Amino acid sequence: MTLSGRHWLPGPVEVDPAVLAALADAPAGHRTRAGEALAARLQAGLRRLFRTTRPVMLTSGSATAMMEAAVRSGVTDRVLSIVHGHFGERFARIAEACDKEVIRLHTPRDRVLEPEDLAAMLDGPPVDAVTLVHVETSTGAVAPVEALLPLLRQMPDVLVIVDVVGSLGGMPVEADRWGADFLVASSQKAVGAPPGLALGVASDRFLATAATLDGRGRYLDVVSLHHDAEAARFPQTPPLQVAAALACQLDRIEAEGLENRWARHRGLRERLEAWMTDRTDLTWQMPAGRRSDTVSALRLPPGRSARALVASLEDDGWFVGTGMDADADHLLRIGHLGEATADQLDHLLVTLDRSLAA
Structure with a gap:
């Protein structure tokens, strides 16, 4: 398992x-x-x-x-x-x-x-x-x-x-x-x-x-x-x-090593940053240097609903977060933390590419 x-x-x-x-x-x-x-x-x-x-x-x-x-x-x-x-x-x-x-x-x-x-x-x-x-x-x-x-x-x-x-x-x-x-x-x-x-x-x-x-x-x-x-x-x-x-x-x-674990999380954030390069359908909520290694918040363009996108992903068995409070329908929050791996993140990003293009 x-x-x-x-x-x-x-x-x-x-x-x-x-x-x-x-x-x-x-x-x-x-x-x-x-x-x-x-x-x-x-x-x-x-x-x-x-x-x-x-x-x-x-x-x-x-x-x-x-x-x-x-x-x-x-x-x-x-x-x-x-x-x-x-x-x-x-x-x-x-x-x-x-x-x-x-x-x-x-x-x-x-x-x-x-x-x-x-x-x-x-x-x-x-x-x-x-x-x-x-x-x-x-x-x-x-x-x-x-x-x-x-x-x-x-x-x-x-x-x-x-x-x-x-x-x-x-x-x-x-x-x-x-x-x-x-x-x-x-x-x-x-x-x-x-x-x-x-x-x-x-x-x-x-x-x-x-x-x-x-x-x-x-x-x-x-x-x-x-x-x-x-x-x-x-x-x-x-x-x-x-x-x-x-x-x-x-x-x-x-067993993993705490510093190695920190580096893995940092690498996931950097992988997401590379995916975000030159995108026009999403923007970072936070500037470079102030982005967490564990959770990323991405802003959708006007007219695009975070709630609808998250619900569609959940229908296909994928779980990501919406924003909170006034940003509930405007932000996509991705928690790349815990035991997440680079390969798993790549699969998510392919799925997001398809969903955002729909």
């Missing part, structure tokens, strides 16, 4: 059959010896994936759960949310739902925040935290996180929370080197496992702030989640089958 090569959604991704088989090989319980061994195995693999020596927290749920955990445990009153698209706005709305004051820094949908854009914000109203999305999958954008973080650090006592959901496992994510205060991710995108587990890494600064805050709750309390991760144990009853599948996939990532 092999991957079909027909799943090109921005996530969740098509899961390798060997990883799906691991769903049936989960421990009987998370407090059994096998369950404890699984938790320890996950902890080791996740630290390698995040490139960190720090404990990696996990809890059942999508990344949205860990986003809310970061807000509840890291924001006292006010947060600056950098909004490049749908998921930057999601962070802002989560903060508002948690009764935090939100200052939004919007960028147009065809660009991201650059270091020079931050200068004015450094003298703005004081905030407790900044939220930033590394790969904005609604637009296919990648933010220059490494260049932005030193500038954000100039804001005194401000925690920096970064969403790496769309990049972890497919692009360089360097938790220790970056020095962000909190990273949020999940199991089902470039990591290549089934959905169901939210992941996070917290700095000592973040944990010190969290320990002083009331209203952290219990299930999503970062102090508690970190304590369990430090002990390499599950914080509560997890989706054990998904945990077993994630452990299997982490072993496969280790």
Whole structure:
């Protein structure tokens, strides 16, 4: 059994059959010896994936759960949310739902925040935290996180929370080197496992702030989640089958080599860029240099419906994404992430050629 090569959604991704088989090989319980061994195995693999020596927290749920955990445990009153698209706005709305004051820094949908854009914000109203999305999958954008973080650090006592959901496992994510205060991710995108587990890494600064805050709750309390991760144990009853599948996939990532995996994803984006050369029926949503290696967003010409094109492809067994929000009928989003290969992408592009010519 092999991957079909027909799943090109921005996530969740098509899961390798060997990883799906691991769903049936989960421990009987998370407090059994096998369950404890699984938790320890996950902890080791996740630290390698995040490139960190720090404990990696996990809890059942999508990344949205860990986003809310970061807000509840890291924001006292006010947060600056950098909004490049749908998921930057999601962070802002989560903060508002948690009764935090939100200052939004919007960028147009065809660009991201650059270091020079931050200068004015450094003298703005004081905030407790900044939220930033590394790969904005609604637009296919990648933010220059490494260049932005030193500038954000100039804001005194401000925690920096970064969403790496769309990049972890497919692009360089360097938790220790970056020095962000909190990273949020999940199991089902470039990591290549089934959905169901939210992941996070917290700095000592973040944990010190969290320990002083009331209203952290219990299930999503970062102090508690970190304590369990430090002990390499599950914080509560997890989706054990998904945990077993994630452990299997982490072993496969280790066998491929993380840098090799990043290079494969980069090569897929470059292959798509070559296909786009001289096309007149599609244009890039993002400029060169700010395009994600995991998700590409292509704009259709006026009068062409992304929803209709995606529905037609789905009728033939191919799965790609439309845009989101105001771009829902204007963008085609291709998720070249997880276990996708160059040959599989070539088959998709031939199919797209036919569909666009129809």
